[in-house]
Amino acid sequence: MIAVVGGGLIGACVAFELHDAGQDVVVFDAALPGAAWKASAGLLTPSNERLAGTPLEADARESLQLWPAFAARLERAAGDSVHYREVADDTTEFQRGEGQVHPPSVRRAALAHVSVCPTRVRRVYTYGSRLGLRTDDGTVHAEAVIMACGAWSADFGLPVWASQGQALLLRGAAEHSPRYARARRGFSLYALGRPDGMYVGATSRASNDTLGDPWAARWLTLAASQLLGDDVAERVEAQLVGLRPVTADGRPIVGPHPHLAGVFVATGHGRHGALLAPLTAARCLAWVEQRVSCEREIHPQRRV
Numbered sequence: 449m450i451a452v453v454g455g456g457l458i459g460a461c462v463a464f465e466l467h468d469a470g471q472d473v474v475v476f477d478a479a480l481p482g483a484a485w486k487a488s489a490g491l492l493t494p495s496n497e498r499l500a501g502t503p504l505e506a507d508a509r510e511s512l513q514l515w516p517a518f519a520a521r522l523e524r525a526a527g528d529s530v531h532y533r534e535v536a537d538d539t540t541e542f543q544r545g546e547g548q549v550h551p552p553s554v555r556r557a558a559l560a561h562v563s564v565c566p567t568r569v570r571r572v573y574t575y576g577s578r579l580g581l582r583t584d585d586g587t588v589h590a591e592a593v594i595m596a597c598g599a600w601s602a603d604f605g606l607p608v609w610a611s612q613g614q615a616l617l618l619r620g621a622a623e624h625s626p627r628y629a630r631a632r633r634g635f636s637l638y639a640l641g642r643p644d645g646m647y648v649g650a651t652s653r654a655s656n657d658t659l660g661d662p663w664a665a666r667w668l669t670l671a672a673s674q675l676l677g678d679d680v681a682e683r684v685e686a687q688l689v690g691l692r693p694v695t696a697d698g699r700p701i702v703g704p705h706p707h708l709a710g711v712f713v714a715t716g717h718g719r720h721g722a723l724l725a726p727l728t729a730a731r732c733l734a735w736v737e738q739r740v741s742c743e744r745e746i747h748p749q750r751r752v
Contacts, residue, residue, distance in 0.1 A: 449474055450736055451581055451590040453569045453604075455559065457485040457551055457721050458714055458728055459596030461518075464558035465729035466594075466736060468521065475559065476583060478568035482658035484598055487615050487690030488551040489640065489647055490722045495543045496638075497720065503699055504720065511727035512545065518726040519549065526557035531643050550642050551722055572604060572711060579710050592739045593711045594732050599656065599691035601715040605707060608716045610656040610691040614664040615649030616672055617642075618683040639675045645685055648672040652692075652719075660687040694718045702728055710739065 452463045455477025466473040492515055494500070494508040519532035531550035535542045571582040572593055579590045595601065601608035639648045648671065651664050665687050672680040695701060695716040705711035712735045714728050 449588075449590050450592050450594065450740075451476060451569075451579075451588070452594045452596055453572070453581070454596035454598055454600070454715075455479075455555075455564060456483045456596065456598050457488065457555055458598070458717060458725055459594070460555045460558035460562075461725040461729045462594055462596055462714055462732045463562045464522065464525070465733045467562050468525065469733055469737070471733075471736060471740070474563045474565055476565045476567060476569045476581065478584075479566060480568070480600065482599065482610070482612075482656070482689065482691040484613070484690040484692050484721060485551045485555055487613050487650070487688035488722055489615065489638065489649055490549045490551045490554070490642070491638070491640070492548055492723050493542055493546045494723065495546060497723075499720075503697075504724075507727055508720065508723055511724045514726035514730070515547070515549070518729075519554075522554065522557040526560040528553070528557055528560075529643075530554045530557050548640060548642075549722060550644070553643070554722070554725075570603075572708060574709055577710070579708075591710075592736050593708075594714055594736070595705065595711060596714045598693040598715060601693055601701075601713075604705075606701060606705075606713060606715060608693045608695055608701065609654070611694045611718070612651075612653050612655040612657055613649070613690050613692050613719070614651045614660055614668065615647060615688045616665075616668045616680075616684055617644060617686045617688055618646040618648065618672065618680055619685045620645065620683060637671050637675060639672065646676075646683075647688075648675065648680075649688075650719075656691060658689055658691065660689045692718050692721075700724060700728070702731055704735070712736070712739075 450473045452475045455475045463475045499505045499508045530553045534547040567583045567585040599610035701716040
């Protein structure tokens with residue numbers, strides 16, 4: 449069994465990729481408040497995120513190219529749309545081929561046929577060449593572990609911390625393409641239509657608070673009115689709050705755990721989780737296939 453610790457957008461996409469490749473996979477997800485996907489816009493826009501010339505540019509471009517086929521596979525598997533939309537022509541804000549997805553729909557589709565265990569993993573440990581996961585409901589064993597713990601990754605010795613992001617979801621005007629994008633007071637502001645309404649975001653501050661604060665709500669409401677050209681206060685359906693997992697250099701941690709053999713890490717994606725999800729999932733699958741193949745060659749009689 450392959451254990452995926454964390455059922456957010458990254459964990460769900462990793463689990464889908466493993467399951468789609470025929471691996472026996474279980475997701476351990478405690479549904480903690482503050483999961484980043486709940487407040488994610490779902491933009492797939494390297495240009496608007498100003499990634500050109502940064503260490504993330506190559507991965508962002510590669511992952512963007514993977515999204516059309518990845519979205520199609522998700523939709524075929526789940527029988528439901530993930531609301532992938534691609535920009536057909538260059539605009540002032542976006543380049544051709546960029547676009548958006550709906551993170552809740554992506555996560556739902558990715559987990560449609562994957563086993564999910566609703567418990568919190570407290571510790572992952574090795575004994576010999578085997579792996580154990582101590583959860584709130586007991587101990588389980590695995591052939592390999594993928595840590596996709598998001599803002600909770602520090603619990604497992606990883607240099608990741610939380611950056612709180614807040615956004616608004618407005619009733620009505622659910623268009624499919626991003627409507628606006630502009631920089632204001634250090635934040636990237638945008639309004640885009642989604643199947644659940646109009647999304648306006650987003651704030652950013654170093655905090656692990658999972659509750660929305662009144663200042664952010666007022667600021668976002670004012671920003672939404674400026675972006676959309678009308679008073680939106682009465683259209684606010686929800687204030688969305690998510691904890692982005694961030695690292696010191698802004699780069700995700702995707703690779704073997706520094707101290708735990710047999711554990712692969714997929715975390716620290718910051719505000720780029722949706723964009724980088726397909727590439728991260730592909731890299732996790734490649735590592736798992738190599739790991740499982742090697743273990744079964746060494747221990748042909750062992751089945752965890």
